[in-house]
Amino acid sequence: MNSDAPTRPGTPEDVRGACRLGTWTDHTAGLAPGFAQANLVILPADQAADFREFCERNPKPCPLLDVTAPGDPVPSRIAPSADIRSDLPRFRVWEHGKVIDEPTDVTGLWREDLVGFLIGCSFTFEAALLNEGLEVRHQACETNVPMYRTSVECDPAGVFRGNLVVSMRPYGPADVVRAVEITSRFPEVHGSPVHVGLPGLLGIEDLDRPDYGDAVPVDKNELPVFWACGVTPQAVLEEAAVPFAITHAPGCMFVSDVRDEDLGSGGFFSSDV
Amino acid sequence: MNSDAPTRPGTPEDVRGACRLGTWTDHTAGLAPGFAQANLVILPADQAADFREFCERNPKPCPLLDVTAPGDPVPSRIAPSADIRSDLPRFRVWEHGKVIDEPTDVTGLWREDLVGFLIGCSFTFEAALLNEGLEVRHQACETNVPMYRTSVECDPAGVFRGNLVVSMRPYGPADVVRAVEITSRFPEVHGSPVHVGLPGLLGIEDLDRPDYGDAVPVDKNELPVFWACGVTPQAVLEEAAVPFAITHAPGCMFVSDVRDEDLGSGGFFSSDV
Numbered sequence: 001m002n003s004d005a006p007t008r009p010g011t012p013e014d015v016r017g018a019c020r021l022g023t024w025t026d027h028t029a030g031l032a033p034g035f036a037q038a039n040l041v042i043l044p045a046d047q048a049a050d051f052r053e054f055c056e057r058n059p060k061p062c063p064l065l066d067v068t069a070p071g072d073p074v075p076s077r078i079a080p081s082a083d084i085r086s087d088l089p090r091f092r093v094w095e096h097g098k099v100i101d102e103p104t105d106v107t108g109l110w111r112e113d114l115v116g117f118l119i120g121c122s123f124t125f126e127a128a129l130l131n132e133g134l135e136v137r138h139q140a141c142e143t144n145v146p147m148y149r150t151s152v153e154c155d156p157a158g159v160f161r162g163n164l165v166v167s168m169r170p171y172g173p174a175d176v177v178r179a180v181e182i183t184s185r186f187p188e189v190h191g192s193p194v195h196v197g198l199p200g201l202l203g204i205e206d207l208d209r210p211d212y213g214d215a216v217p218v219d220k221n222e223l224p225v226f227w228a229c230g231v232t233p234q235a236v237l238e239e240a241a242v243p244f245a246i247t248h249a250p251g252c253m254f255v256s257d258v259r260d261e262d263l264g265s266g267g268f269f270s271s272d273v
Numbered sequence: 274m275n276s277d278a279p280t281r282p283g284t285p286e287d288v289r290g291a292c293r294l295g296t297w298t299d300h301t302a303g304l305a306p307g308f309a310q311a312n313l314v315i316l317p318a319d320q321a322a323d324f325r326e327f328c329e330r331n332p333k334p335c336p337l338l339d340v341t342a343p344g345d346p347v348p349s350r351i352a353p354s355a356d357i358r359s360d361l362p363r364f365r366v367w368e369h370g371k372v373i374d375e376p377t378d379v380t381g382l383w384r385e386d387l388v389g390f391l392i393g394c395s396f397t398f399e400a401a402l403l404n405e406g407l408e409v410r411h412q413a414c415e416t417n418v419p420m421y422r423t424s425v426e427c428d429p430a431g432v433f434r435g436n437l438v439v440s441m442r443p444y445g446p447a448d449v450v451r452a453v454e455i456t457s458r459f460p461e462v463h464g465s466p467v468h469v470g471l472p473g474l475l476g477i478e479d480l481d482r483p484d485y486g487d488a489v490p491v492d493k494n495e496l497p498v499f500w501a502c503g504v505t506p507q508a509v510l511e512e513a514a515v516p517f518a519i520t521h522a523p524g525c526m527f528v529s530d531v532r533d534e535d536l537g538s539g540g541f542f543s544s545d546v
Binding site for chain 2: 172173174176177180181184192193194195196197198201202221223
């Protein structure tokens with residue numbers, strides 16, 4: 001153990017507090033186990049209505065866990081004591097579809113017209129897969145999940161349009177069935193896969209060359225299984241080239257107070273957020 | 274319309290009545306829509322305990338809907354007004370693992386030690402697939418479902434042992450997911466698939482040469498999806514070569530009073546039957 005390594009915070013409050021103080025600026029994978037993490041997109045109110053519509057039309061890549069009121073940095077539904085301006089390890093600031101900065105706090109950039117979107121993340125269903133005895137290949141490889149831009153167009157809304165990004169996890173022919181059954185219980189975190197077995201039909205030419213993350217080995221007795229991915233909104237922000245946006249930095253998620261298991265019923269959020 | 278064609282009976286009572294009178298001796302596919310049909314196996318009490326154990330150890334091919342008391346021909350749980358000796362269109366009489374007769378009534382063969390096993394049938398989940406807008410290929414082709422003996426051994430019990438028989442329905446890569454989600458709601462009628470996509474791993478060499486039923490076309494953009502099949506018990510009876518047994522004739526099922534939709538919860542039979 002390197003005594004200089006930062007202590008890994010254990011509860012959602014601990015993680016968010018360490019982010020706020022600037023003592024945790026790293027990836028959040030494995031932090032606060034058992035609690036759902038979320039992708040973050042912040043947009044001015046004049047784009048927010050269209051983006052919300054985009055998420056609602058594309059619930060598999062963009063399952064909404066919470067939407068903040070304009071100017072209010074508190075995601076009251078999933079973490080009423082949190083502040084989305086400071087409680088993530090690292091952010092990305094976007095101008096006209098380009099990342100211009102990666103700060104650890106965006107309080108100084110806050111405006112009264114900004115709206116935060118908290119979008120479900122596959123960490124929750126990966127925990128469920130592991131709990132049921134299935135392997136999650138990129139975790140076994142200790143790498144980031146392989147992600148691919150597909151040829152499948154999302155349903156557009158206003159300026160927001162773009163192609164679906166998918167993550168891939170390989171499974172044997174019987175475990176494919178179990179992986180579908182397990183992840184279909186978690187619609188708020190991408191839910192069941194969108195595709196099994198024939199990546200060419202998604203426009204993916206080479207599994208060994210993902211567009212994001214790292215390649216993983218796929219055995220000849222396995223099928224690649226594809227889930228809609230929370231990176232889709234960032235690809236869409238690039239395409240839309242809106243004047244201003246803030247997101248989390250890749251892997252540096254918002255840690256919520258919602259337990260993974262409470263998302264397993266598919267009914268945690270019974271009405272719109 | 275051929276005026277000599279028998280009228281298609283509409284309710285479970287109608288179907289069973291027509292079988293009892295001998296006016297319906299044909300397949301039952303499509304009869305009494307909305308009601309679950311069942312495979313039938315009748316064995317002497319001295320083999321019945323082992324066979325029941327076999328079914329309980331292999332619930333995917335042999336999901337038990339009802340088991341009659343020795344000597345009692347009434348399946349009281351799924352059709353309390355029925356008689357399994359007369360209320361199916363056609364039976365098979367087995368001696369030492371061979372079919373020796375295919376009568377339309379077995380009342381004359383009934384004995385005080387016989388036990389009837391009613392085993393769930395895929396007609397129920399095929400109705401659900403169609404209701405959700407998925408094609409069922411062999412129905413579109415107006416043929417019998419293709420079935421294959423696999424290299425997968427069932428969990429044996431007493432004299433009962435043998436390999437799993439599977440049925441196959443092809444689906445595109447997104448519909449594979451939906452087919453798993455839909456059929457997983459029906460555990461009493463084989464439930465979710467046992468295998469997706471790589472038939473060689475099941476010991477199936479040529480999809481165009483099924484061991485039972487008829488081949489169906491599989492497009493290059495589709496995957497073959499395999500479900501455990503209710504023909505498995507007949508393959509096991511052949512292997513066990515018990516002195517005496519009666520089953521339904523292929524396609525000539527028992528029509529129960531249970532609604533397909535009541536099997537969809539997975540909890541219709543909350544305790545052992």
